[in-house]
Amino acid sequence: GCSSNSVLHLLAISNEAGCPLSLNTFNEFSEKVPNLCHLAPAGKTHMHDLDKAGGLQAVYHELNKMGLIDTSLLTVNGKTVGENIEFAFNKDPDTIRPVETPYSKTGGIAVLFGNIAPDGCVVKRSAVDESMMKHTGPARVFNSEEEAIETIYAGGIHDGDVVVIRYEGPKGGPGMREMLNPTSALAGMKLDKTVALITDGRFSGASRGASIGHVAPEAAAGGTIGLLEEGDLITIDIPNYAIHAHVDDETFEERRKSQKPFESAFKSGWLSRYQRMVQGADKGAVLK
Numbered sequence: 001g002c003s004s005n006s007v008l009h010l011l012a013i014s015n016e017a018g019c020p021l022s023l024n025t026f027n028e029f030s031e032k033v034p035n036l037c038h039l040a041p042a043g044k045t046h047m048h049d050l051d052k053a054g055g056l057q058a059v060y061h062e063l064n065k066m067g068l069i070d071t072s073l074l075t076v077n078g079k080t081v082g083e084n085i086e087f088a089f090n091k092d093p094d095t096i097r098p099v100e101t102p103y104s105k106t107g108g109i110a111v112l113f114g115n116i117a118p119d120g121c122v123v124k125r126s127a128v129d130e131s132m133m134k135h136t137g138p139a140r141v142f143n144s145e146e147e148a149i150e151t152i153y154a155g156g157i158h159d160g161d162v163v164v165i166r167y168e169g170p171k172g173g174p175g176m177r178e179m180l181n182p183t184s185a186l187a188g189m190k191l192d193k194t195v196a197l198i199t200d201g202r203f204s205g206a207s208r209g210a211s212i213g214h215v216a217p218e219a220a221a222g223g224t225i226g227l228l229e230e231g232d233l234i235t236i237d238i239p240n241y242a243i244h245a246h247v248d249d250e251t252f253e254e255r256r257k258s259q260k261p262f263e264s265a266f267k268s269g270w271l272s273r274y275q276r277m278v279q280g281a282d283k284g285a286v287l288k
Contacts, residue, residue, distance in 0.1 A: 004213055034106070036062055042126055060088065112238065121216065138161060145179055169216075
């Protein structure tokens with residue numbers, strides 16, 4: 001169903017290639033490309049099952065039925081994509097769903113926009129339980145991964161909560177640490193279907209549940225996520241690509257007046273230089 005990290009990588013690659021890529025492009029493709037595979041941890045099948053079912057060529061073969069593959073492109077073996085998938089077929093429709101009966105008609109990734117993330121945030125939609133596709137709950141705000149983990153393990157997070165972990169973005173982290181521990185802890189405590197997690201950090205490919213990352217602008221760059229307070233109601237609406245805190249602009253501006261500016265623990269050296277040069281997650285966290 002795609003790792004959310006693929007968004008960061010593709011944005012960074014497009015920057016290096018001089019071919020600007022918009023986050024909206026991911027939503028445009030998600031609307032027309034179905035989700036055919038449901039691999040662990042979101043699903044019950046694994047990579048070796050995909051290989052036995054015909055591998056990626058069988059996936060391309062299915063998608064080509066909808067005209068979604070450019071079969072004219074030359075590949076590294078000297079043949080076109082069309083020639084490579086001509087004799088491919090789907091050996092296991094439980095592992096690779098036919099395009100007629102996909103896991104979902106929309107793609108595995110969704111980019112949400114709203115007052116928390118004016119420049120976007122990313123969720124692996126294919127790993128979100130149907131009951132969490134739309135969710136409203138109170139914010140539980142933490143300024144680091146460690147703070148959040150301590151509260152989760154102490155039993156301080158409850159059904160309906162929206163865990164917010166900030167200052168973990170490209171500049172704040174620094175470097176966008178993976179929030180694998182909080183997501184694993186929530187899943188281990190059976191809260192991944194009732195609790196959402198929002199962060200300006202990122203997740204590993206093993207994330208599941210309503211784990212929403214890459215919030216931009218990040219807290220360390222003055223983003224709205226840094227203005228959220230404990231108990232603020234937050235609405236997540238994945239089908240409509242929206243995320244919203246029930247806080248008016250005037251309140252946010254008042255909070256900003258009393259907000260302390262981000263102060264890095266790194267005053268010199270490479271990490272200090274990295275923090276000064278790095279761009280937001282919506283730019284692929286590239287260096288300017």
